Amino acid sequence: MQRAFIISALLTLLVACSKMDEYRDKYMANGSIVYPGKMDSVKAYSGKNRAEVTGLFTSDPKITKYKVFWNSRQDSIEVPVQRTTGVDTASVIIPNLPEGLMSFEIRTYDARGNISIPVTTSANIFGDLYQSALINRGIANAEIQNDGSALITWADVTSDAGTVSMRIKYTDKTDVAHDTLVSSSLKGMTTSLPAFKAGSVISYQTAYLPNSTSIDTFYSAFETHNVKADVTSLYLKNTGPFTRATYDGNRWGTLAAPWVTTPNVINHSGYGGYASESWLNAGGFLVMEAGWSGTANIVNGKISQTTTLPAGNYIFQTALYTEALDPVYIVAAAGSTLPDVSGVGTALGYGTFPSARSVSATVEFKFTLTQEEQVTLGFVTSMVSGNQYWRVGSVRLIKN
Incomplete structure (x- = not known):
């Protein structure tokens, strides 16, 4: 019994050895398996529908090339290597890649076709989708x-x-x-x-x-x-302190060009629209007054000047003092005239003076031009509710 067991074991060992010999003869005819040195310090850098794969060769002078695989090994690129006695750098651009995360496998080869173990890296690829955002x-x-x-x-x-x-x-x-x-x-x-x-x-x-x-x-x-800029001097004239065309030698006068004043504003014995207000020591003002000193009411009184402005966003601004009882509007209108009080809503833009008595303020509004056009800027009001007065010290036009 024991002798039969020993004979069986020997036969099994002989069969196993025979199979190992067959494997060696088939796969190791030239000796043991050789793995070339792998690429070290491997990195992948993102690009526009491309990537750069880099690494170092720090050992194994027998390496003659390397391959980079991607797209589940369906695509690859082969790069020859000329080794030196020191550390060599590898770098290759992988073109025509789709956007998204891309993985890469790198293997080295020697002249006998031996292949290194793989090294992997990955990079995000960017393209038109990223660009468009x-x-x-x-x-x-x-x-x-x-x-x-x-x-x-x-x-x-x-x-x-x-x-x-x-x-x-x-x-x-x-x-x-x-x-x-x-x-x-x-x-x-x-x-x-x-x-x-x-x-x-x-x-x-x-x-x-x-x-x-x-x-x-x-x-x-x-x-x-846009660059916010005071363009007053480019497009408007006589913007404050205001100059006069005529003067009564005391206080009242008429505004110099290019301001246009409607006749009903000139209600101080042939003067109106301008006042020196010398007691303020601040030069000339653009003004309207009704009621006081027997001056007549003003219905749709207007003071304006016309200019041509390029396309853009604008702010029209005034520094004023008011004792007006009725609404006073600062207006920008397309064309060569201002609308009446009832039509200010059709203008390019407008603002309203404060309604309280004895108020100093800055009033402004915005308007936009989509193309170069003629624009009239100024003031319109109906002053019919008793003694009232307002004055403007300056106007500014700001391109925003």
Whole structure:
């Protein structure tokens, strides 16, 4: 019994050895399996429909090439290697990749066809979808300064926004075009554009890196932005202190051109619309008065001037003092005349003086032009409810 068991065991061992010999003869005819040294420090960098795969060769001088596989090994690229005696760097660009997370497998090869164990890495690929979602960095304020420069105050951004820089195109007051690139900082960032041409706009775009390893920069579309500027001197004249065309030698007068005053406002024995108010020591004022000193009521009285303005957003502003009882309107209207009181709602825009007695204030309103056109700016009121008066010390036109 024991002898039969020993014989059976020996036969089993002989069969196993025979199978191992067959495996060795088939798969190890040239000796033991050889694995070339793998690529070290492998990294993948994001790009626009592409990626860059890099690594180091720190050992195994017998490596002759490496391959990068992606898309579940359906696609690959082969790169020859010329090894030196030191550490060699590998770098290859993988083109024509779809957007999204892409994984890569890297293997090295020697001249005998031996293959290394795999090394894997991955990168996010960016493209048209990412590009289409980019918007320009926000501008918190853009305004002409006293020295004639335009100061751009940028909205704060976070570190993960990827904002790299802003490219700004603008024209200076001598009509010279400028193309300026400014590096982005996260918070409290301002940019000064010297000698900015008042009334013009800036055009700008923003550069982005989608992540810190991106090999490509992405750009938003150019867009225009208004620069807030006092354009009074460009489009209006005699804006305060006001000058007169005629004067009674005491207080009242008529306004000098280009102001146009309706006859019913000239109700002080041939004078009206202008007053010196010398007791204020502040020069001439644009005024209307009714009731006091026997002056007649004013119905749809108007003081205005006409100009041509380019397309844009505007603010018309007055500094005033009022003792008016009836509504007084500051108005911008298309064309060469102001509407009557009943029609101010059809104007491009209007504001109303405060209704309280003895009030000093600044009144303003906004209006927008979609194209260059003729615009009339000024004041309209019906003063029929007793003694009343108002004066304006200055007017301003601001392009916003």
